Amino acid sequence: MTQRYLNLTSLSRALEIMRQRFPPSGHAESMPLQLAVGRVTAEPLYAEYSVPIADIAKFDGYAVKSHETLGALDQRPLPLLTYLGINTGDVIPPAFDAVIMVEDTWEEGGRVWIRKSAAPGQNIRRTGEDIQAGELVLPKGHQIRPSDIGALATYGITSLRVRAVRVGIIPTGSDLVPPGTLPRPGQTVETNTLMAEAYLRGMGATCHRYGVVPDDPDRILETVAEAVAENDLVLVSAGTSTGSRDHSRDAVARLGEIVFHGIAMRPGKSVLLADLDGKPVFGMPGYPVSAQTVLREVVANLLLWWGLAPPLIEEMDARLARRLTSDLGFDEFVPVSVGQVNGTCWATPHPRGGGIQMSVVRANGYIHIPAGREGREAGEGVRVSLTAPSATVARTVVCVGKRDPVIAELGNRLQDSGYLLHCCNASTIGAVLALRANTCHVASVVLPDMESAWNDLVLRYLPGVNLLRLPVGMAELGIASTGEPDPETLALLRVSNRPKSQAARALLDAWLEREGIGHPPQDPDLAAGAEMRVCSVGEAREAGLLSFTPIGYESFNLVIRQEVAAEGGVAALIRTARSREFRASLLATGRELAGGSGDEPLNPGDAAPARN
């Protein structure tokens, strides 16, 4: 039953078809006022009565008849004739037409005196000054703010009709286990419907999540039919791809008409839209980032068309820190971290891929590469849709390079200074080049503990730049294997299962050299299996590889341009990294630190590595 997408619809065309097929349907629900923040009015709201409901005093003082005060002057004070002591908010009796503030009067001889005549209406809040009975307070289609809650209540409105869409969400997949379960290998925690509910509730939709339906075409069909009857819109999670266990398409095809299946969009290509009894049924891909993209770019678009509240997304101009490729004809969405380096906002991409949820968690925005573009060049201006408040961008410290628990812990502690550390994954050379291009505040680089490393891997790319090097961790690497490997097997590490990290490769090659182990013969049958690799002691233990032959140390370093070391976020990062508390936490996690004071400003001329 393997089938390919017959043809991918472009994103813009898909949205157009969708809007044509499913026009706004006017769904609404009534709710008490105090729950309506963020919701959108379904009907105009009018004041029940005038506010103020009568003429009232603006200040404490005396209600007077203005014509009786005519002629009062500084040189010719007059006593009040008819008057009434009055407090702020008190009703002005019909006989009076002005209020004189108490501080503009004085008592003398049992009478109240004034030096200035009162104008008619003076210091009176007129009936209806704020609003007239029957006047429009809010038009339909208005998203309610907290201040509107107070105003509506003031004008006599305590419940109202707001736009509402009932969304049924069906998780499918025999591999699914509920959140909070430790998944066995091959199992997936069912979280996409939780995320979808959180997202759609934010737009004012009412969500009902159904129980997990296994990969059984009949059960899926049955649940979809039930959900369509009970809701205005249905989301079927997963099973929309074209593998042998993807039954969602067939289920909806049997119940209604497929509107489109497959959009030229990444992530989220395998989205499906069907029309069941005039109601939209979406098939949402199973990869979490794909699902998020489909929700945001497709499902939310329909809900907006139907009049629900848009999720508030701030946008910002930035320059792209590195080149991004994209297939012509595909709309691509790429998570990025935006930070301000040297006065320029740079957007550094995170790894793409529907399964890498952490890319989205770590990012503070995303960029859209439209279908008509084959990617974006480094340095090109891009528009970033932010997923964090724009005010946080100025407080974001961008680190490019090796991600590591040490960096994460550093970022966690940096929060105390009000700064946010964003770490974008890159190789050591990628990190050094980002530092050279001035697109990041900090490079995190892993260096083999060898004489020439600092010079070869860092300094040579940054000639003439004053650098600050903060070693934040050391780890011993070794060759881990199931049994004690013989030299012939070890030689295989030169060609197969070679470590990806530059530092580990350098240490391995140097060790093989020292041990006199040469190149292996060209016999593929002897290639090293997954059972031998270069890693740390901890990783070896975790993988159950009991033999560990140490080959050397790698150090984990933050590298910073001296010229920015005193700037707010960077300075705070340096302080945090040097702090006793952070260093103590490193010891607790078993990460040894490079000896000495912990950081050494190095000039290009100094070729000395952190440790010899």
Added chain:
Amino acid sequence: MTQRYLNLTSLSRALEIMRQRFPPSGHAESMPLQLAVGRVTAEPLYAEYSVPIADIAKFDGYAVKSHETLGALDQRPLPLLTYLGINTGDVIPPAFDAVIMVEDTWEEGGRVWIRKSAAPGQNIRRTGEDIQAGELVLPKGHQIRPSDIGALATYGITSLRVRAVRVGIIPTGSDLVPPGTLPRPGQTVETNTLMAEAYLRGMGATCHRYGVVPDDPDRILETVAEAVAENDLVLVSAGTSTGSRDHSRDAVARLGEIVFHGIAMRPGKSVLLADLDGKPVFGMPGYPVSAQTVLREVVANLLLWWGLAPPLIEEMDARLARRLTSDLGFDEFVPVSVGQVNGTCWATPHPRGGGIQMSVVRANGYIHIPAGREGREAGEGVRVSLTAPSATVARTVVCVGKRDPVIAELGNRLQDSGYLLHCCNASTIGAVLALRANTCHVASVVLPDMESAWNDLVLRYLPGVNLLRLPVGMAELGIASTGEPDPETLALLRVSNRPKSQAARALLDAWLEREGIGHPPQDPDLAAGAEMRVCSVGEAREAGLLSFTPIGYESFNLVIRQEVAAEGGVAALIRTARSREFRASLLATGRELAGGSGDEPLNPGDAAPARN
């Protein structure tokens, strides 16, 4: 017991004192993950296990031993030796180290063939590719987004600790009645605490509203003491001013120490902060806009300092449409409507005043005039804090001039075209000048139905400008009074109780002229009371003035520059105003319309008014 503020504290100083006195206290609460959107993490969150938890297949195909596939070429296909059919997401058994996609193979002679060798690790999602067990997911201090909900659940986190502040809110005032009650004159609907709760809940605070406490010092003291014991922060609504019924200050002064009373800020001057057992107690002014300002500028500032989530406020640069004065030394906040006219964003101020809630409802933002400035000039660049999404500014049609139920209804209907009508109050001359300065899309002007009015009141200020005039309503004005007035009394209308509207004044003067009624004698005792005024029949009826002497018609007109009449929002407004449905609704509200087609493009040369 009348007392003045001893001295007003500047806003910046008040915030500084407040933050010093009440440092972050680390309040937090535990909650289920799915309720945590928008909340701020109180602790860092780490992955419970690696994701994926084992090496899994990225595609449908075959798990293979990569070294067995070496040597396969287009010219020399090889059969697979050891292999296992596998689906996307299936676990890769330990013996295998690569996956070949099904579409890169074919079956022949009972064997599976390939044309290309597999690299180790190919098409495998490695254990921990998304995240490693124990790796940081979110640092402390992170505001949770819907996408984070899915990620956290995926990584085994189903409940978490978030920052939390318990806020007790006490409404005080003997004049207060609960929302939903029709207030009698002198009563106030208690809505500020409802608004405060909606606002603070949005920041992640937990609010408890106490029952209304009357103006009784002992009862207030008792409730404040109770609230301080039960909460981290207390808001006392109203009674913070210095009138004879303002007891809040004395109550808190008896329980603790006043930190400040009175900030040089408008609105919101009478705010009070006290320290009761180390907990902050705010006295919030009773005027709703003042209360909102104190919440936003003072209370929210403390909650931010304590680590709660900032309310998302977008900002935008605009030019100020008209001059605003402000007292030196006072921080002022002025509601504005921002719209884009001729490519420039103009911010038009709404009336200020703590009691005019509708100014805030009608606005889409506010500007801050800092204490060091004596106002802002027309045309000056200002930074606007938006209270509506910035995306709506481009869809905002700004109308300056007379507010009227007709305009409100038009705005309500304009929503169907996706545009928002903002009407900023101004006199006819103010509206015409705004049109001349090109700071609004539409002017709404009221004209007396007189030969020269259009020319005298509109055209002469806009020489050489092609205008479109859309009459949208007519109303008959008359002199309303309790009894039949004699000419001598009528003459008083020339000097006292004169109508504020230019149109009404013109009609009145013309009518008095026609009736041969001259000027009144200079005797103040004969001044017209509140019992005689110029108004419409409806207003006369509402005010219980049974005698009505018609003096003429006024017309209500929208005036638009022809050059913008085809632009999106303006064109939609014109279409809506001309629509049969809108015209029918006018009839239903008893507003007669000017005869003919309803609108007439007029050139400066045409002095013809809409109706002669």
